[in-house]
Amino acid sequence: MKTVIHIGLLIVSTCLAKAQNNTAENGKDIFEHKCQRCHGSDGTKGLFGAKNLQTSRLENMEIISIISKGRRGMPRWEKRLSPTEIESVATYIKTLRK
Ligand code: HEC
Known part of the structure; x- marks a missing residue:
């Protein structure tokens, strides 16, 4: 049970670290x-709906x-x-x- 909690914490902290590196500038690119x-x-623009x-x-x-899996005309990017x-x-x- 303890190991499960540890793994859980590890995943959460990795995600948080990633979120911090996540700059809007990179996203713009x-x-x-x-x-x-x-x-x-x-x-x-609305091309292809x-x-x-x-x-x-x-x-x-x-x-x-939606970005990962796509939806209708929206391609999947995962x-x-x-x-x-x-x-x-x-x-x-x-x-x-806006
Ligand atoms: C080939 C054209 C195309 C490209 C390239 C594209 N999209 Fe889309 N996107 C669409 C279409 C068409 C829809 C509407 C899907 C629907 O009708 O459900 C959409 C919907 C979306 C939505 C949902 C918005 C809402 O309010 O429902 C998001 C978010 C989105 N796109 C983000 C992105 C991002 C981020 C990228 C680049 C990684 C991207 N799209 C690239 C065509 C595109």
Whole structure:
């Protein structure tokens, strides 16, 4: 039982450490390279029915899940971006909100 708790703590602390390295700047870079062609630099382009990211009000977990797994016209990125990169880009797109 103790080991389970230890492993749990280890996972939590690794996640926290990752979250701290997660800069919006890095997320912007990823966005410009991978997301902008459909979503536009300000999030409103809407190519192929891409959602307007300025008016999106999804929770962090949902954003991460949609970026990872995709949804309809939205490609899945879990094989092309690391979990840290997905978190950075999720952080960045929230800065586009009005
Ligand atoms: C090939 C075009 C395309 C690319 C590239 C693309 N998306 Fe999307 N995205 C879409 C489409 C289309 C939807 C709407 C999906 C639906 O109808 O459920 C969407 C939806 C989303 C949503 C959900 C918004 C909401 O409020 O429902 C998020 C978040 C998102 N995209 C983020 C990203 C990020 C981050 C990237 C880059 C890693 C990206 N997208 C790259 C087409 C794209």
